[in-house]
Amino acid sequence: MRNPLSRTIVEIEPSGIRKFFDIVNEMEEAISLGVGEPDFDTPWHIREEGIYSLEKGRTFYTSNAGLKELKVEISKYLERKFGLSYDSDKEIIVTVGGSEAIDIAMRAMLDPGDEVIIPQPSFVCYPPCALLANGTPVIIELKAEKEFRLTAEELKAAVTSKSKLLVLPFPNNPTGSVMSRKDLEEIAEVVIENDLFVLSDEIYAELTYGEEPHVSIASLPGMRERTIVINGFSKAYAMTGWRLGYACGPGVILEQMLKIHQFAIMCAPTTSQYAAVEALKNGDKDIIRMREEYDGRRRYLLHRFREMGIPCFEPYGAFYMFPCISVFGLTSEEFAEKLLESEKVAVVPGTAFGRGGEGFIRVSYAYSLEDLKKALDRIEHFVNNLRK
Amino acid sequence: MREKILTFIEKNSRIDLKELAIVLGVDSATVLNELEAMEAEHIICGYHTLINWEKTGIEKVTAMIEVRVTPQRGMGFDKVAERIYNYPEVESVYLISGGFDFMVILEGRTLREVSQFVSEKLSPLESVLSTKTNFILKKYKDHGTIMAEPTRDERMKITP
Numbered sequence: 001m002r003n004p005l006s007r008t009i010v011e012i013e014p015s016g017i018r019k020f021f022d023i024v025n026e027m028e029e030a031i032s033l034g035v036g037e038p039d040f041d042t043p044w045h046i047r048e049e050g051i052y053s054l055e056k057g058r059t060f061y062t063s064n065a066g067l068k069e070l071k072v073e074i075s076k077y078l079e080r081k082f083g084l085s086y087d088s089d090k091e092i093i094v095t096v097g098g099s100e101a102i103d104i105a106m107r108a109m110l111d112p113g114d115e116v117i118i119p120q121p122s123f124v125c126y127p128p129c130a131l132l133a134n135g136t137p138v139i140i141e142l143k144a145e146k147e148f149r150l151t152a153e154e155l156k157a158a159v160t161s162k163s164k165l166l167v168l169p170f171p172n173n174p175t176g177s178v179m180s181r182k183d184l185e186e187i188a189e190v191v192i193e194n195d196l197f198v199l200s201d202e203i204y205a206e207l208t209y210g211e212e213p214h215v216s217i218a219s220l221p222g223m224r225e226r227t228i229v230i231n232g233f234s235k236a237y238a239m240t241g242w243r244l245g246y247a248c249g250p251g252v253i254l255e256q257m258l259k260i261h262q263f264a265i266m267c268a269p270t271t272s273q274y275a276a277v278e279a280l281k282n283g284d285k286d287i288i289r290m291r292e293e294y295d296g297r298r299r300y301l302l303h304r305f306r307e308m309g310i311p312c313f314e315p316y317g318a319f320y321m322f323p324c325i326s327v328f329g330l331t332s333e334e335f336a337e338k339l340l341e342s343e344k345v346a347v348v349p350g351t352a353f354g355r356g357g358e359g360f361i362r363v364s365y366a367y368s369l370e371d372l373k374k375a376l377d378r379i380e381h382f383v384n385n386l387r388k
Numbered sequence: 389m390r391e392k393i394l395t396f397i398e399k400n401s402r403i404d405l406k407e408l409a410i411v412l413g414v415d416s417a418t419v420l421n422e423l424e425a426m427e428a429e430h431i432i433c434g435y436h437t438l439i440n441w442e443k444t445g446i447e448k449v450t451a452m453i454e455v456r457v458t459p460q461r462g463m464g465f466d467k468v469a470e471r472i473y474n475y476p477e478v479e480s481v482y483l484i485s486g487g488f489d490f491m492v493i494l495e496g497r498t499l500r501e502v503s504q505f506v507s508e509k510l511s512p513l514e515s516v517l518s519t520k521t522n523f524i525l526k527k528y529k530d531h532g533t534i535m536a537e538p539t540r541d542e543r544m545k546i547t548p
Contacts, residue, residue, distance in 0.1 A: 021546045034546035124548045173548075296396075296411035303410045346545055353548075369400075369411070 012128050015352065020337065024346040031375045032346040036173060038238035038319070039366045043286040046237060046279045053274035060270060064262045066094025066246070067273045073280035074246055082205070082216045084229065090251040093258055094268045094276075098203045098232040098245035100261070103129050105199050105228045105247055106165070108256040110135035114164040119150045120354025121322070122169040123201070130165075138163070141356035144324060147313045148177035152186040159190070165197050168217060171204035174353045174362035175322040176298075176315020178208055181215045188220045198227040203245070204318040206236035206287050209295045214317075218248075225250050228257075233272075235318075236287055237279045242272040294319050297365040297372055304376045308383055319366045322350065326359035328386045336361060342385075343378040389414065393422055394431075399532070401435040440535050442527065448495060450479070450527075451502045454520040455490040455510065465489060468515045477505060488520070499523065 015021075024030055041047075065071065071088040078084040086092050095101040106129050110116065116130040119140045127137040140158050142148040155166065168187070170179045179187070191198055200217050208214040218227040232245025247257060279286075298315070305312040305323045312323035325335045332349035339345050348364075350357025365372060392412055397403065405423075409416040426432045441448045457468045465483055472492055473481040480493040492510070496502040506521055527535050 015548075024545045027545070030545060032545040035543050036547045037543060039541070039543070296413075299413050300407065300410050348546060348548075369403075369407075373407075 008131060008134075012131055015124060020333065020340075020349070024340060027340070027344070027346075030340065030344045030346050031371065031378070033363045033365075033367065033372070033375050034346045034348050035364050035366055037240040037366060038235060038290065039368065040238040040290055042237060042239050042242070042275075043279075043283060045282060046239070046275050046286075049278035050242075050271050050275035053271050058270055058274060062094075062267045062270050062273055064267055065092065065258055066268060067270075067277065070094055070273050070277050070280075073277055074248070077280045078229075078231075078248065082214065083219050084216055084224075084248070086248040087251070091254055092246055092248050093254055093261055094273060095232075095245045095247060095261065096265055096268050097234060097243045098201065098230045099125055100265065101228075101230045101232070101245050101247035101257075102126070102199065102201065103132070104257045104260040104264075105230070105249075105253070106130055106133040106135060107260050108253055109133075109165055109197060109199075109228075113162055115160060115162045117155065117158050117163055117166045117196075119154075119167065119169065121148065121172075121174050121350055121357035121360070122167070122353055123173050124353060126167050126169070135165070136162070139354065139356075141354070142175070142177075144313070144360075147315075148172060148175040148322070149179055149183055150187060151183075152190050155187060155190045159194050159196070163194065163196055165199055166191060168198050168200045170200075170202070171208055171214065171317025173204065173318050174320050174348065174350065174357065175360075176318050176320045177313075177322075178214070178315075178317040179217075180212055181220075184215055184217045184220060188217060188223050191226060192222050196226070198223070199230065200227050201230045203230060203232050204235050205231060207291060207294060207319060208317050209291070209298060210316045212316075228253060233276050233279055237276075237283055238290065239272075239275070239279070242269070242275060244268055244272040244276050294365060297367075297369055300369065301363065301365050301372060301376070304380070308380050310383065319364055321363045321365065322357075322360050323363065324360055328383065330386075332358055332361055339379065339382050343382045345375050345378045345382070389418070390422055390426065390431075393419060394426070397432075397435075438531050438533055440527070442535075447497055449497065449499055449502055450524040451494045451496070451506075452522045452524065453490075453492040453494060453506060453510065454484075454488040454522070455492055456488045456517040456519075457490065457513075457515045458517060459489075460515060468513070471513060472510065475505070475509060488518075 071092045074092050075086050075088040078086060102125060110133040112134040114135050115138045116135045117138050118126045119142050130137045138158055140154050198217055202216055205214040216229055218224050218229050228247055228249035230247055233239040301321050302314055310323045312321055315321060332351045336347055336349040348362040350360030405419055406416050409419045459465050460467050469481050472478060477494055478492060479495050482491045484491045494502055506519055511519055
């Protein structure tokens with residue numbers, strides 16, 4: 001029998017710490033600080049709208065790009081929050097989570113040999129998606145000294161004649177790092193100079209803390225026509241299981257993305273789309289409530305890590321801390337394994353998000369303050385023992 | 389700042405002062421001063437515990453009594469309310485818009501105890517015109533808290 005498998009897919013490495021994940025997921029008694037999704041339930045008025053749509057029998061396909069009403073609301077939302085303007089007819093596609101949007105954007109934009117510049121540590125899907133789209137991932141390892149922001153120098157150094165697309169994953173999972181307007185302006189300059197495109201994954205945009213609100217690179221001069229903005233409902237509205245995201249960008253690119261979406265997916269889940277309309281219409285207050293709660297936990301966690309003498313920069317986005325544990329002479333994986341073994345606390349080794357994450361762990365604060373406190377007490381006990 | 393402190397402690401009054409300060413991003417002295425000031429101003433009227441008595445096996449009966457009254461000259465409703473709220477068995481008294489005047493919430497050990505209070509204490513008050521007693525059969529949510537068992541965290545323990 002012939003080999004049934006595609007060489008491309010076989011060559012893609014599975015996540016190296018799968019084994020660790022499996023152990024944790026089966027360990028009932030472990031306290032986990034390892035999740036990448038909100039601890040809040042989807043606000044009730046949004047769930048209600050989903051239920052209502054089922055009661056009304058709205059169980060059919062929607063048009064490929066999504067419900068018109070939803071696209072109109074997305075367009076209004078992006079304008080209201082980030083000063084972005086997209087034509088709801090031609091420049092927005094509703095997708096199955098932000099992940100699908102990332103996938104189809106890469107497929108629509110890459111030809112074999114095109115290089116995709118991916119800053120790491122970052123979410124795990126960019127390099128595999130680039131490979132599946134026949135692109136070549138080029139990794140930039142972000143530096144802790146720069147608080148894991150991407151600098152124009154780093155970008156310049158990574159650009160070659162084959163570079164086509166830059167992935168911009170901010171606010172960042174796993175570091176919590178954000179890019180200021182000034183940071184983005186410097187990046188935009190390099191992007192325009194080198195005729196690159198940007199895939200700006202802004203799924204955590206609403207979870208930005210501190211004085212400066214989230215800035216989308218697409219809102220900078222000359223960048224709209226070069227940028228695909230990815231966003232969605234998972235993080236902002238605590239709707240991970242509804243699987244609903246969207247991509248916005250220039251019509252010429254979206255038109256091609258829509259073809260892939262049309263043939264592979266048809267349309268995003270109808271129930272979720274109806275619920276999402278309600279989220280956008282009446283959910284601003286939910287975002288504020290959840291953000292304030294995350295913000296309090298963020299301050300608490302930062303305080304605890306610093307009190308323990310574990311270096312940690314102040315993250316202004318998402319719901320993660322990325323403390324540096326290299327002082328203990330263990331690798332990230334060893335640290336995470338030992339912590340799990342001796343204290344039954346699960347965190348994610350920084351290396352799960354790229355080699356540049358070595359020496360760090362990702363600690364999620366999508367947990368109640370009481371849970372965080374319990375887990376942090378155990379971590380403190382653990383590091384005190386390591387120091388002995 | 390006051391609103392932030394109040395919003396937080398309304399749901400969790402047992403939080404340690406130092407922790408509250410960290411969560412709110414201010415120093416402990418500020419929180420302490422504000423708390424003391426608000427206690428003095430009677431903005432913070434107490435730190436109570438929300439109890440689901442049903443689960444204790446201890447018998448309790450709660451009634452919500454709609455009361456219609458004649459307001460007294462010069463004193464309006466306040467004087468009448470005072471005569472009602474001074475009874476220790478009265479939990480809460482609210483002046484209400486609509487078909488009646490006061491909502492009186494009463495807690496007793498038995499139905500008999502409650503009805504006795506209504507017939508012997510409340511109804512005979514000179515300004516009380518009528519009462520309508522509604523017994524609470526089941527408490528689903530109280531003070532913003534759902535009484536059913538909290539749901540378990542069903543998220544996978546680790547996700548990227």
